Every structure is written in C-alpha cells, then in structure tokens.
Amino acid sequence: MPGKTRDHISQNESLLFEMSSPGKKGYQLPDLDVPQVDAAEALGAANVRDEIEDFPEVSEVEVIRHFTRLSTWNYGIDLGLFPLGSCTMKYNPRVNEAVARTEGLLWAHPYQPAEVAQGAMEVMAHLEAALAEITGMDAVTLEPAAGAHGELTGVLLIRAALEARGYARKKIIIPDSAHGTNPATAAMVGYSVQNLRSNAQGMVDVAELAKLVDEDTAGLMVTNPNTIGVFEQDIVKITSLMHEKGALVYMDGANMNALVGLARPGDFGIDVMHLNLHKTFSTPHGGGGPGAGAVAVKAHLEPFLPAPRLKTVGGQWQWDYNRPQTIGKVRAFYGNFGVLVRALAYIMAHGGPGLRNATLDALLNANYIRKGLEPYFDLPYKSPSMHECVFSDDRQAKLGVKTMDMAKRLIDYGFHPYTVAFPLIVHGALMIEPTETESKPEMDAFIQAMIAIAKEVESDPQMVLKAPHHTRTSRVDEVGAARKPVLRWKPTTLASKAAD
Amino acid sequence: MYPEQYRYTKEHEWIDVQGETGTMGITHHAQNELGDIVYVDLPKIGAAIEQGKSLGSVESVKAVSDIYSPVTGEVVEINEALSTAPEKLNLDPHGEAWLVKVKLTKPEELSDLMSAADYQSYIGA
C-alpha cells in the first residue's frame, strides 16, 4: 500500500542492505592533514581488498529512522514491568549512563601510564571495596565480563587452590535447579558434573549431598536464593559439610538482589561467588549485554585471583602483575570498565541503608504477586519466596494451554513474558521476578492481566494458543528457522525474483 | 503403529534386523515427545558403535536427545536425506526416516530388547 503511516506496528521496515544505493553517504571525515598514501604501495597490492560487496550505502537520515523504527518493535524496562525470573530486570538509572560517558573515563586507554589513570583505578578500587562489604567476602576481582565468565573464573580459582594443596579433585556437584551455565562452566574447567536432586521443598537435600561428597569432590555450585526463589534453609550446614570434606563452595550470585543488606554469603560459609552487575546493580541488559561478573572470594583464594590486582604505593594506585599463584588472565585488560562505573553509581545512589531498603521492596513485590496469583495458578513449592516466585502451568496444561502460550498472550496485555520453562525442576514453569523498581499500580495491572489469561484459558483456549494478536509480528516460526538456517542477508538475484 | 518384527529399547529406539544387518531409528513415541525435529546428528560410515552408548543426537528447537544404540556393531549406511529434511522424522519415524544401518557384531544382544507389545506397555500406549 503506497503512502505514509505513523503506525510502525503495521509498517514494514527494509533491511539496511535493501535501502542501499551507490554513492549515498552518512558520514564525512575531516580532510587529511598529511599526504595520502597509496594503499597498494604501502600494503602490497595483494593485501588490498576490493570494495566490500553488498555493504550498505545509506544516509544519516535513513540510519536514524531505520533504528528508531526498529526500536518500536522492542520492549524494555522503560516501557513497563519486565517480570523475567532470575534476570532481575530492574530500572536502569539514567545518571549511570551519564557518568559512564565522563570524558576522562570514556577515553582512558588501558595502557596509559598509571599516573594519568588514577581516577579510573580509584573507581575500580571503590567498587571492589563496596562489593566486598555487600558480600561479606575479603577480596573482589572485576575482570570477568559476565556472569558465566565469573563462574569460569570462580571454578578456576577452586581448581587452582585445590591443586596448590596437592590434588585438584575430579567433580563438581550441581543441584538440578541450577542455571545451565553452571554445568557448562564446570566442564570447561575439566570437572565432571554430578547432579544433585532437590528435595520436596525445592531445596538442596543435605542427606543426599552428604552421600555424594567424597575425596574426589572439588566443590558445590549453589544458587542462593535458589532458582525457585527460596533461601536455602540449610545453607550453613551445607557449607560446613563441604568444608569438612575439604571441598569448596561456589555461589551463583544471579539472585543476589534478594540478599543485599540482609544477608551476606561470606557469613554463611561461601568461599567464592560471582555477582551479575547487570542484574543486582542495575546496569542495562542492552538486549543481551554487556554485563560484568565480579567475583568475590575469601582470603584463602585471594592469591589465585586473576592478574593484575590494584595496590597503593605511596598514595598512588598501581597495577600489581607480580602474582605468582594467579590463575592468569580471563580477558584482556581489567574488565568491563564502563559497566563498573554504572554499578558504582548505583551503589552510591542507594548507599548502605538504601540498598537494604531496595532488597526489602524486592521481597515485598514478589510476595505481593505470589499472593495475587496463587488462587489461579499452581504453586508447586510452598516454601517462602524471596525475590521471585515460581508457578507451574499444571492447571492450564490440562486444558491444552502451556506456559509458553500464556507467556505469548501476556505480550498482548503489554507486558514482557515471565521466564518460561525454567527451572527444570518445575514442569511448565512460570518464573516471575518483579524487582523492587515496580510500582503498585504496575503490579496490579500485571496481576489483573495474568488472572484474565487464566480465565481465557478456560473460556477460549484457542485464542490464547494463537497469541500474540496485537504485536507487529505474530507467532514466529522458530522451527523453520532452525531447520533451514538463514543467518545472513544475501542479495536477491533476478532469477529468484522472477520465481517469486 | 509399532511394527511387530522390530525390537525396541527403553530409550525409544527401534531396530529391524535382516540377516547380519540392522536398520535402526527412533520410535513414534520419541518423535512425539521431542516435538518438531530440526536437526539430526549421525555418526560417520564405518564408525564402531556400542549397545547402550550414544551414537548421535536429534534436536528440536529447545531440546537435544542422545540416540542410544540398540546393538553393538559397525555403521554401514546413514540416512543422508535427514540432513536436509529432518522433518521426516516427525512424519515417518518407523519407515522412511530410519537413521543408520549397522552390521551387528553381537547379535545375541537382541534378546536384551523389547518386543512391540512390551514396548507399548512400557510407554503406556
């Protein structure tokens, strides 16, 4: 249909390649203030490429419209509640973005001399100290780039510490409720994975754990609160049990938003843990990253932390590379610095007492939603919820409607879906984490939407099964995408156009 | 639904033995549990396989399942057609969408497997 529309829901948007036309430009560089060098002469003709075939040629105006239109097909925290369990989609304060663009910090080169990098180093030291206080641990490295990368660092630390004692051991025990990154990480460090079945309350079964732990056990990877949002009641017993057998305990800090200011992993026996700064400490998810996966350890693991470490000499910050027992580097340079700046800004905004208040509101919100939805959805584990609650689709599945279908219907009500089908210990899980940054009216609207869907499942299941109905894109064919993968755009040839 | 002459495993594979060679695949029940199959990973011709050990995998969009060999032997043929048309496994798992042909080295293992009737009661069909 020719003509214009203001409604991008019904408007198609071409790919950049399809709006390209030879000679269109979106850039202008300053004129060269030095002689132009002949590329073939300087590099050798064989090293010089032809033009980049099919690369876009578009104008600045088209660029802004393209990306702005595409953005309207996305959903973000800025638009409303984002109840993804385990993902802690909280408000991303804008002052964080502003300070991350501070001129001197933004353009600081990782190899510039320490004497002209003192500010950046102090920001990192400041954050390390705050995170150590929050976790009750003794030392923190900010090098890992994300949660899974922090896990890798943490399990490498366990391995290095055990090796220093003489025997690295063979296996890591992981509860069946854990995130997939836990077993994937243990395997990357050369450990075999032993699965631990959860008990009837969805918690670690201490008796079962005691049977599994032996001289070959390097450690336990535990998430606390666990992935059903429940605090591991026996955590102190669990950590002592592991320590008695000479094994270490790793805590996946994905759910730390339930504990900040309330309880500290260092106080309940954890040896090493990671924090997802992009969850608990409000740095934006950005459609999948970047994150930062700070790792906090007890003193006995400090010698093994990735190099370099910050130290002060005569009141000046320096990088200390002389770390004979280090596991090495897990990435180049010092970490996702820009993300660290944002996390520190968040901690400063709340302050110590404020961080605790945020945690309390996170608990309040999760329990409010649990209470509101319990009459309509099956709650497989009745243990007290911390920052999230997990329902199952048991009642609705009997009518042929599964958790994914209801998640898609939730989109029609203007909310992002909850986490679908995780954790694996709950069949057909609906995992809901509101975070502390949701208002009561927003949560009431969410609860009403969920109740309405539960009623629709009974009155008109077909309508739910075909959802979403009010998005620009209807249900996407993921099966077709996987069977015949098309992973890049290619120009349509005249022959294939004729065939269409 | 489940051919009488086939033998079945608890992991939902079937095998049809003719002489020294067996043709094997996954059962209708298995494909139904997996949902839309999008990819099949098969061993190379000549690979040695062992009863009860994984010889490959089948994938749906959000799950991967190992294929466990019903018998010990050597792979003599694989169903190449599945690499471009994995959906056949959903349509005809007991026929056109067989997975591999094996030369049996321990035919006595067949007695470990279930009959069609036993398999159907095993899956509660």
Added chain:
Amino acid sequence: MRYLPKSDSERREMLAAIGIDSIEQLYSHLPEQAVLHRPLAIEPGKSEYEIVDYFKKMGERCATGYPSFLGAGSYTHFRPVMCDVVASRGEFLTSYTPYQAEMAQGTLTTIFEFQTMLCQLTGMDVANASMYDGSTGIPEAAMMAMRITGRHKVLVSRAVHPEYRQVLLTYAKYQGVPVVEFGYETATGQADLADLEAKLDNATACVIIQSPNFFGCIEKWKDIAAVTHSKGALLVYSFAEAASLGILEPPRDADIVVGELQSFAHPPSYGGPYSGIIATKEKFVRQIPGRLVGETKDADGRRAFCLTLSTREQHIRREKATSNICTNQALIALMGTVFMSIYGKEGLRELAQQNLSKAHYLAKGLKPRFSAPFFNEFVVAAGDKSAADVNAALLEKKIIGGLDLGRFYPELAGCMLLCATEVSRREHMDAVKQAFV
C-alpha cells in the same frame, strides 16, 4: 528513594494483602547465622549531582583531552553521534536478550544486520551475535577447532596480542590442551613460517595468527593457511583493529575468524566493555559458540527474525554446550552496527585509508624495527633515547606516547609500539617525532 516507586501507605496495603504486619516477616525464616545484623558500611545515598561530580573528578585524573598514540588492542577513533543516540533509546538499552521474538524484533533485526555486515567484511559465511571481546574469542575459537578436528594441540603465534595469549593459556590449562607458541621473524615482524612448519603436526587442531599482528605487521596469511591446511589443521585468523577490515583483503582462506570490534564505535573506556565476534564457514556453523539470529516467517507469512540453533548453547546442552557464554555484548554490537551503517561501503574504506596515511606519516623519519607492511601501528626500534624517556618527555607536553614493548617482549626492550588513527593530528605527530630526536 528515587528508584523505589512506592509510598509507605502503598507498602502497608501490600503487606495487608499478603497477610503480614511487617516487612521483616518476609525474611524472618532466614537462619540466624546468615542474617546481617548491622547496616552495610557504605555511605548513605547521594544525589544525582553529587554522583556526577564524583565521576567528573575521577575523570579529571585520567588525562582528559590528551592526544594518545597507544593502540595495542584498544584504539581511539571518531564516534559518529548516532551510535550513542541509537544505543540510548530505552527500547534497546533496557531490553533483554531477545528470546521472546514477537517482542524483540528490533534487537533481532539489528543483530541479523550485524551478522551480515561481519560476513561481508571478513569473507566468512556465518558470524555470531558477539563474544565478550577479542581476547576471549581466541580460546572460544580454539575450542571450536578442537571440536571440529577432534584434535587437541593449539599453535599460536607470538605476534598475537600478549594478553590474548594469556587468556588462551588460562582457558587451556585445565582442559589439558597443549598450547605451543611459534615465533616471529626478527627482520620482518611477521609469523615465522619455518618455526610453524617445525611445530605443526597431525595432532594440531588449529594455528592462531593475528593480522595486523601485535606489532602492526600484515601477516602472510595465504602462505600460513596453505601450510596449516597441509596437516589438516584449521587456520584461526584474529584481528584486534577492526578498522583494518576496510582496506585489507578479507581472510577467505581462514576457517575461523575471530576479532575485536572496539574500533567500531566504542571508546577505549579503560579496557571495556568491548565486543568480540567469531565468524566461520557454513559447514562449521553447528560448532560456533554464542547466539545466532536467523530469518524466518511469522504466522502471517511476514519476514521475522529469531534466535536459532540454540541447542548449541548452555541453557539447553548444559555441560555438553559449545561454550558457557550467556550474556554477550549486544549493546556494543548495536553501536557497531550503527557505526558500520553510518560509514557504509565508502566510509569504511576512507576511514582505513586515513589511518594508513596518518600512520605512515608518523613513521616517516623514525627508525622502523620491522620491515613488513603495516596498517596503523608500527614498532620503532630502540634508539639513543629509551622508550620510557620518550614517553616521559611527551607526557610533559600532555601527549600520551606509545607502548614500551619490553613489558611483553624482553627481546624488544626499548622498542616502542606507536599507533596513529584518523584522529591523530599532524602537529601532535610532529611532536612525537621530535621526542625521539
């Protein structure tokens, strides 16, 4: 508190709805030993203005505004304003990994464009949606090569970024993977083919090179590919300076291309966040780590995009996954996508051409340590003045000099790695040259 959108009366209503009297009851079941009985020892909350002021002060202690001639894996380039404009839109900034395709077509479409442009630039068939950075991409590529070949040994050139090699060693150490380094030619600065041939064998899964390498030298990757393939190993071609892709012949003979895209839209930012990528041939797609976006249709037959081939990943395959990577660098990759669209076909070429011209202007008159052709970085031979003295003299003039290579290569002590890009100004380059005299 400004991030907590509730009044006390609302909190009381919610507590009543839950059926409790006080918020403390929500955690009263926690074991006594686990509970913190004091406030966190962190200063009380601060206003926006105080926070901005604090970071401004920190920034002022970081050589704000100094011209810099450091490269070595982190490059200073102009940033089109549009990169921040797009990345600041809440719909991109505050969105999640696009698992729910119907609500994330914006992110998914941009990733599909990103994957396509990376294929066009590298000459590969498939590119993923990003890795953490260039350094972690190296071990991921090595593990990928091991899965493809079923072999275990990794050969890596000493002219690959030293920190990238350190990361490779960390990943390899506990998987029992032997990592063997091969040298560089002391005259040219390029990978030593004879040393490579001597160390390459039928157990080698892959050979890893970087081009331009850490010294800025363009590698003879066609020769290296031929040698590597003769023993059935794969060639992993890495790059740290993405701006070079605009002018250098794409490494079509490589099997895996891994690189750092920081140059495309992200400032040095004291080392991160950056964005890595892995690209490869079609036949190896099942072994590529990280997220992939594919084209498909929605229920009404319209073009749509979704994450695909997810069974490779940790949330499904758990301990058998191709990698443990989950969160990646999506927003940085989005900035890169905007950067590539703004510059476009001609712009990336002109950008690369300017880098080449500036670096060659800077090199003119200085004593080169190596003879191989270079893009925007090169090594100055040790001279009468030590690298430290030259840098100290420059810092007095508020210019940040180059990298003293002795730190990573004892045999090159006193040599300096210098980088010039399109932002380098003639008068500053003249000052650098002057400092060597």
